[in-house]
Amino acid sequence: MYMYVKFWGHEFKINIVVGCIGAFLVAVLSSMFGFGGGPFMVPLMAVVLGLPMYVVVGSSLLAIFFSTMMSTMKHYSLGNFDLDLFLVMFPAALLAGWIGPKIAKRLNPLWVKRVAVIGLTLLGLSLVGVF
Numbered sequence: 001m002y003m004y005v006k007f008w009g010h011e012f013k014i015n016i017v018v019g020c021i022g023a024f025l026v027a028v029l030s031s032m033f034g035f036g037g038g039p040f041m042v043p044l045m046a047v048v049l050g051l052p053m054y055v056v057v058g059s060s061l062l063a064i065f066f067s068t069m070m071s072t073m074k075h076y077s078l079g080n081f082d083l084d085l086f087l088v089m090f091p092a093a094l095l096a097g098w099i100g101p102k103i104a105k106r107l108n109p110l111w112v113k114r115v116a117v118i119g120l121t122l123l124g125l126s127l128v129g130v131f
Helices: 016-033 037-050 054-078 083-106 109-127
Strands: 002-007 010-015
Touching: 002 109, 010 016, 016 054, 037 054, 037 109, 054 083, 054 109
Parallel strands: none
Antiparallel strands: 002 010
């Protein structure tokens, strides 16, 4: 079962079943381990679904917004929420969310992917305790 999406004059064919199963698994993992789903949604959409990075970035942000909100509410109800840390990080996240796309728009998409790979590799190594 496929869905066709037109964006900026290009048409993309997306496997809905693979996308839904992948998004469900990402939401479960991100809510279990307490991090945003971006590190998993981006490769899912770029590699598995074959979407270009300029579609992936905005789409992944919208996709993880809902699972992040649900996870945040649950962690808040469990007492795992630091308001002071949130108040410090929220303005920085808004500013970075505004500046990041402006920088990415000026870069070659291949370099954006390379930077993402390096960042995800470092994150993965950190999560398994390499450094």
